[in-house]
Amino acid sequence: MIRTLLVDDQRLVRAGLRMLCENTADIEVVGEAENGHQATQLVARLVPDVVLMDLRMPGVDGITATSRILAAHPAVHVLVLTTFDDDEHLYPALAAGAQGFLGKDAPPEQLLDAIRRTAAGESPFSPSVLRRLIRAAVDAHRTPEAPAGLTDREREVLALVGDGLSNAEIAGRLHVAVSTVKTHVAALMTKTGATNRVRLAILAHRG
Known part of the structure; x- marks a missing residue:
């Protein structure tokens, strides 16, 4: 069972994600947080396998929360799920240690697969995000x-x-x-x- 923590400041979004996850046999929602501060506290108490992390939230944002969570709990996997899949949010999230990055327009099946892949140590990305990462790295010859x-x-x-x-x-x-x-x-x-x-x-x- 993949123990998952949902982090999003919109209650309706969390409810939809919980419903989606609870309709699977292998993903369990162990908690919800509406901001990065709550997420950090809940991870310390629950130690989930995967944190499904929004980025823009009041108070402590998702990037800061990701950095704090992974500094204290490096075995936890963070999968970003955000409306903002631009470079301004993508690269800071990856620098903070996020393992994968999906837009909120991802199909439900892709999101569930991404949670499973993240728990398994893989790095799932929306196809458009992966293409952008590859293009940027190739162009910069890094x-x-x-x-x-x-x-x-x-x-x-x-x-x-x-x-x-x-x-x-x-x-x-x-x-x-x-x-x-x-x-x-x-x-x-x-x-x-x-x-x-x-x-x-x-x-x-x-x-």
Whole structure:
């Protein structure tokens, strides 16, 4: 069961998110917060697996809350869900340690999948956000090209990570076990020095 904390200053939004999560068999809403200060307190008490974090809230905003939460509880995963998916909010949220970033216009199925992927240690992003991150990194030449020592299978996995696919989707595409994909992703991170899937995706588009 994925223990999830909902953080949003709009009660109606929290109610909709709770209803969506409670209709699943594997996601449990363990608490709600209407601002970053409450979120920080609840994380300390509940230690959820995933925090679904809004960004613009009165008092302590979502970016500040994310930074405080992860400083105190680095094993907690923060997934941003926001109306504002512009660069002004995206990059500070990632710098604060957010693991994924979705717009509130994401389909319900995509949001539920993102919660599961976040809990599993992956980095889900809205397709438009991922494209923007990759384009910005490639344009700025902040990432070296993929090393030459990758196996053919690792290059296949890297390309699919670059397309934004989850481990389960890659496994289905390549007709292998999810555990095999995880092994390849771990090997890619070791060989490339990438610290997360976003960095791998950037490498995929530069290599």
